[in-house]
Amino acid sequence: MRAIEQESGDLLEELDDAYKLLRKTQEELIIKEKLSMAGGLAAGVAHELRNSLNIIGISVQYLHDKFNPGDERREFTKAIMNKVEKLNSVTTDLIHFARPQHPQFKKANIHKILDRTLSLVKFKCIVQKVRVVRNYAANSPCIEIDNELMEQVTLNLIDNALWAMPERGKLIIGTRMFDDNNLIEINFTDTGCGMPRKDVSCIFDPFFTQRENGTGLGLSIVHRIIETHKGSIDVESELKKGTTFRIRLPALQKE
Ligand SMILES: Nc1ncnc2c1ncn2[C@@H]1O[C@H](COP(=O)(O)OP(=O)(O)OP(=O)(O)O)[C@@H](O)[C@H]1O
Ligand SMILES: [Mg+2]
Structure with a gap:
């Protein structure tokens, strides 16, 4: 009787371990799938955004330099430049995220x-x-x-x-x-x-x-x-x- 109890206890433990492993693998698979979907999407959007941002950035810098120091319009151009910089860093993040990695170990x-x-x-x-x-x-x-x-x-x-x-x-x-x-x-x-x-x-x-x-x-x-x-x-x-x-x-x- 003892032996059977022991055996079923062991079996239950094994089953529990297998279940935990299955749950962990399942969670990892879900994460992987989400990442690869978002990766493809991000790549397309990021490249498009970066090209446009470049043009906006250069144009607004040109305008900014045209205004004399002290000209209040400079506040607006500066605000645009700050936002362009922020968007640039977000798109760089996106590109890093989407880029297929070729690691050099x-x-x-x-x-x-x-x-x-x-x-x-x-x-x-x-x-x-x-x-x-x-x-x-x-x-x-x-x-x-x-x-x-x-x-x-x-x-x-x-x-x-x-x-x-x-x-x-x-x-x-x-x-x-x-x-x-x-x-x-x-x-x-x-x-x-x-x-x-x-x-x-x-x-x-x-x-x-x-x-x-x-x-x-x-x-x-x-x-x-x-x-x-x-x-x-x-x-x-x-x-x-x-x-x-x-x-x-x-x-x-x-x-
Ligand atoms: N050390 C931490 N302490 C508390 N919350 C954290 C910590 N690390 C991450 N988080 C939470 O996880 C979220 C996601 O982190 P993640 O680094 O992916 O993005 P983020 O920091 O919000 O933006 P970014 O893309 O700029 O890194 C954070 O917004 C925060 O809510
Ligand atoms: Mg972060």
Whole structure:
């Protein structure tokens, strides 16, 4: 009797594990499908937009230069120029998002990439009184990645974390090796606004944003890049407490 109970218990556990795996795979498939649909659409729109924006940008700059300094019409041309710049950056995001990736994998040191990204946002951290803590693994893990793409990942995640902490907070960036040094984990923890559970399930969807000036493409791009690197990304968040993004990538064994 005991043996049967034990066996059915084991079976139930196995079934439960299989069910969880199925759910996770299903969720990933849905994300993939949404991304590829939005990607095709975005590519077409972005190219069209960028060409027109170029012409608007050049024309308004021409007008702006024609008006003397102090001419109040300059305020209008300046406003148009600012908006053109903003739209340009949105379309650049869209093009990044839609561009088929041809990654160039090279051996790299992830700590260097993290440090480089942090140096880009150093000033912003000071202004927002955000303390940065680096919890790096003692040995510099060597991985094979596309440097430029991975910088996009780190920049997007840090940019989001800083948005979540507009006035003071702590950003902890950690790395650790595990699974017999076969995997490297990079985590980004902030003490920012966090997210409600319903948002957590949408954040990798293209165009999902809660930011006033956001395009909602940052995390979709991140997701795609991590996938290209055969890694995984997940998130844990608590409203008003903070958020952790965890990336796992296959590591390279050092010879
Ligand atoms: N660290 C974080 N803390 C709280 N909310 C976050 C965090 N990171 C992402 N989010 C939520 O996920 C949404 C989507 O993020 P995503 O980076 O994809 O787009 P975005 O930052 O809004 O715009 P952009 O395209 O400019 O990056 C954000 O608008 C925000 O609501
Ligand atoms: Mg973002």
